[in-house]
Amino acid sequence: MGQAKARGPYAKTPARRAEIVRAARDSFAENGYAKASLRDIADRAGITHAGLLHHFRNKDELLAAVLAERDAEEWQQGVAQVDSPDQLAPYLGELIRHHQKAPELMRLWIELAAAASRSDHPAHAYFAERYERGRAQFAEGFHDEATRSRIREGVSPESAAALFHAVLNGLQLQWVLDQDLDIIGPVTDFVHLLFDHDRADE
Incomplete structure (x- = not known):
């Protein structure tokens, strides 16, 4: 009996799913989404192809899981x-420098987010919830800064949260389209525009 079968690929546990997601993340980053195969991902995770399909129906589900894990880690x-x-x-x-080390994952995230704008897309609910949750979490933090008069006058915490994501x-x-473009400088400038740094230093 092979090692993958001996490990019981049908044991549906969070730990096993996490192993598969990590393997998929490595495979997508190294090979690109189109060239990454479910069999390669299964081999990396130490399970059979059938065992992988017991947890994830296809590569789209795996990609969504990879990106969700990255979102959770970064938050x-x-x-x-x-x-x-x-x-x-x-x-x-x-964070941006870290993303730029894996441009394939950055590109895949952008492509999946655009595709998920369709209400019938499998990842639609995830992305809609992700943005709603992200706006709410940032708006809550920005409200704290607004009470200290640190948000730029005339900008509401809710608008600041939406602008931040945009x-x-x-x-x-833009960087995926032109990888010579400096985007760290503009992000820094945006943060400076968003906050009243004269008050932020108080």
């Missing part, structure tokens, strides 16, 4: 590293 990192406006721009700069995602799209 936790942001919460841990950013507790004031002056820390936001440096954190975003490092600028960050839009600049990454």
Whole structure:
């Protein structure tokens, strides 16, 4: 009996799904989404092809899971590293540099987000919920800054949250199209425009 079968590929556990997602993330980053195969991902995860299909029906589901995991990781990192406006721009700069090390994943995220705008797309609910949750979480944080008069006058926390996502995602799209483009500088400038730094330093 092979190693993959011996490990019981049909044991439907969060740990096994996590192994598959990590394997898919590596395969997508190395080979690109189109060239990555479910069999390669299964081999990396140490399970059979049939075992993988017991957890994920197709590559689209796997890609959505990979991107959701990345979102969760980055949100936790942001919460841990950013507790004031002056820390936001440096954190975003490092985050963008990290994304630029895996441009294939950045491109796949952009393509999937656009495709998921269709209500019948399998990832539609995930992306709609992701943006709604992200706007709400950022708006809550921006409300705290607004009470200290640190948000630029005339900009509501809700608008700031929506603009934040639009600028960050839009600049990454531009970079995918032109990888010589500096997008860290514009992100830093946007943060400076968003916050009243004279008050942020108080």
